Amino acid sequence: MSSITPTVKRPYPIHQTPFQYNYSAPLHDTHILEHLLKYGPHSNFAALSCMPPSMDRTSPESVDLPWDAISMRSKVTSSHLGHHSRPSSLGAVAVDNLCLPHVKIECSELQNMTERNPYMSLNIQEGLTPSHLKKAKLMFFYTRYPSSNVLKTYFPDVKFNRCITSQLIKWFSNFREFYYIQMEKFARQAIADGIRDVKDITVSRDSELFRALNMHYNKANDFHVPDRFLEVAEITLHEFYNAISASKDSDSSWKKSIYKVICKMDSEVPEEFKTSSCM
DNA sequence: CAACCGCCTG
DNA sequence: CAGGCGGTTG
Numbered sequence: 001m002s003s004i005t006p007t008v009k010r011p012y013p014i015h016q017t018p019f020q021y022n023y024s025a026p027l028h029d030t031h032i033l034e035h036l037l038k039y040g041p042h043s044n045f046a047a048l049s050c051m052p053p054s055m056d057r058t059s060p061e062s063v064d065l066p067w068d069a070i071s072m073r074s075k076v077t078s079s080h081l082g083h084h085s086r087p088s089s090l091g092a093v094a095v096d097n098l099c100l101p102h103v104k105i106e107c108s109e110l111q112n113m114t115e116r117n118p119y120m121s122l123n124i125q126e127g128l129t130p131s132h133l134k135k136a137k138l139m140f141f142y143t144r145y146p147s148s149n150v151l152k153t154y155f156p157d158v159k160f161n162r163c164i165t166s167q168l169i170k171w172f173s174n175f176r177e178f179y180y181i182q183m184e185k186f187a188r189q190a191i192a193d194g195i196r197d198v199k200d201i202t203v204s205r206d207s208e209l210f211r212a213l214n215m216h217y218n219k220a221n222d223f224h225v226p227d228r229f230l231e232v233a234e235i236t237l238h239e240f241y242n243a244i245s246a247s248k249d250s251d252s253s254w255k256k257s258i259y260k261v262i263c264k265m266d267s268e269v270p271e272e273f274k275t276s277s278c279m
Numbered sequence: 280c281a282a283c284c285g286c287c288t289g
Numbered sequence: 290c291a292g293g294c295g296g297t298t299g
Contacts (some may be wrong), residue, residue: 033288148283162282166282166283169282169284171284173283173285176284177285177286180285207285255285256285259285
């Protein structure tokens, strides 16, 4: 059980079909989201989970600089301009390339690369890694109640079993717990502040509430949170405000009705989240 | 019984 | 976040 917190040893990869999820040119635009999720601009987990052995012990400078470059480019391509890479997915691109007449060349290139960096091809994880946790947190911006099936399809590099599934589901349960605690906290705050009309309560990107949430699920702040999440957050806050205002919080299970509303507001998680192996 | 959810703890 | 546990659902 190589879960995350106990021992952060390098996960032992198991080579799989190199064709499906290999990304030969790490810095190409279409691969930026992947790397962003995989390593993050300042991720401490990078060297532990995905870095090639040769770079494992490199000095901080030689590691940090590239990430900064990546993060800057990524903000331009995927965030600010809203050019979310097409759902055609990166995997498909890679496959296409490999299926064209240049197969032999591509294969030899792939071999050369995987020789230098065995971690380049898809590695099936025994347990969940810090990278998976980061990815799960970002997925939370879209879905608060992912089904186990959804989880399975969005973590293709994870070998699922009862424990892993439970752990992933537990993660989202924990995410929700934090989410709802914040909601109740800010709802009560609004009431304490004397806000009388629900319409005076709003959630924008510079709201304290959003900052708290973003800090929790997107600490590196390198991911552009979808607008829909802001909407759902506002709705949730309103639900709490209304309930508390109506003194419904006296009932032991007053939150249930709120949960019932929010659980129906999940969005589809972008295809890009399926693509990468160990992001 | 299995799969989840939410609450509470550490 | 992980463990435990009661409670719900099918």
